[in-house]
Amino acid sequence: MDIDKEIRTEGRPGGGDGETAPAGRTGAGSPVEFRLDAASGVPTYLQLVHQVEHALRLGYLKPGDQLPKVRDVVAALAINPNTVLKAYKELETKGLTAGRPGQGTFIQATLSQVTLPELAGLRRSLLGWLASAEAAGLDEDGMVALFSSALRDFFNRRGGSAGGRGTAGGETEGVA
Amino acid sequence: MSVNVIEAGGLGKRYGGTWALRDCSLAIPAGHVAALVGPNGAGKSTLLNLAAGLAEPSAGGVTVLGGRPAGSRAAADGIAFVAQDTPLYKNLPVADMLHLTRNLNRRFDQAYAQGRLAELGIPLKRKAGKLSGGQQAQLALTLALARRPRLLLLDEPVAMLDPVARHDFMAAVLTAMADDGVSVVLSSHALAELERVADYLVLLSRGRVQVAGEVEDLLASHRMLTGPAADAGRYAERPVVHLQRGEAQAHLLVRATPHDPVPPGWEAHPVGLEELALAYLREPGAGALPGPARGRSTQTSEVTR
Structure with missing residues (x-):
């Protein structure tokens, strides 16, 4: 009964890890589309929240951008409208979005203080690190383990919270 | 906002010597997709039929849409029911099914129905029986939604459909909910699918209500x-x-x-x-x-x- 798999054949390229299903045209008028991973065990509304946060971190979404309309998400993913509303409310509570009556939901903050070119540069150096890790004989799980452990150490040494998840640095960057 | 779309007290239905549903008390609030779940014979269809006013209770009572007695004209006007076997006249062309349904109902939004069928690519001249399973289900849903109900009752709506048709059918139901705020009560065995569709759960077992509540509260x-x-x-x-x-x-x-x-x-x-x-x-x-x-x-x- 995995409906996701049935839709995947229409998937857009670069849709990610292959575990999730592209969802058609939720993104009409919005820079992003939502996908659902039925096997992840993560509640549907949280999946939507995470995808917006992820898109914000990677610069796919910027202040002023519109999120897909609730109706479009419902139509594309066949999920309960209340689930989408809950996700959007959560994003609003986090200060990341704001609803505009009659128009929709818009991004008003960013999670990334880094510009797209900077991100591309950082990604390149990370790819370089990955190549050397592979050359040293690490497999994917090994790389993830090493990176996660280094990441934990890095932030632990700095006393924990700083720079961790959800410190939406851009909350003061208003929308034009 | 605290209107209950289905409210039952001590509701029971007996067929011969067997209670299909007994001592059923529940209150399903508006604004949800409520799933009726239970083994075969647990009383799901019976409950839906009683709420739709298609059967008379043997005990207790049931009201819909904020206290309208099931089966009353006020109740019937606000409810659309799609029964298990997608009831269509298989020999009638789609256009005649529309015509028939319009004449049988006090309220019927012809423009909406035609627009929806056109969007789905369902030809008006084709006989209902010649449509695919998915199209037949969509036709039945269109006829139900064109009555502009406040409560949509669906008995095993997707049981016979292939995965794509199931997805499209549920997407259509949920889009109607997003557009018009229609409340939905549906019975289903497809638990995995309900996970992302239902936000209210009623578990029926042996003709009785076993669990009822908002999914979020139940999971928490x-x-x-x-x-x-x-x-x-x-x-x-x-x-x-x-x-x-x-x-x-x-x-x-x-x-x-x-x-x-x-x-x-x-x-x-x-x-x-x-x-x-x-x-x-x-x-x-x-x-x-x-x-x-x-x-x-x-x-x-x-x-x-």
């Missing part, structure tokens, strides 16, 4: 505890819904919130709708307690004291 008030099988018996005092015991390890589905302390040596995990429903379905006796969302006798907070 149940946890799966995993630990040593030898200790499993120690939790007999607690409201254990379901126990799976191996030689060394046991899984207990208990009524407990994420804030309740986890016993030493045990791990607690959140549960999903499917896991929760399966556990209850395997333990028909666990239905003695009311749904935690509307708990009366047992508060979840006292669960793991």
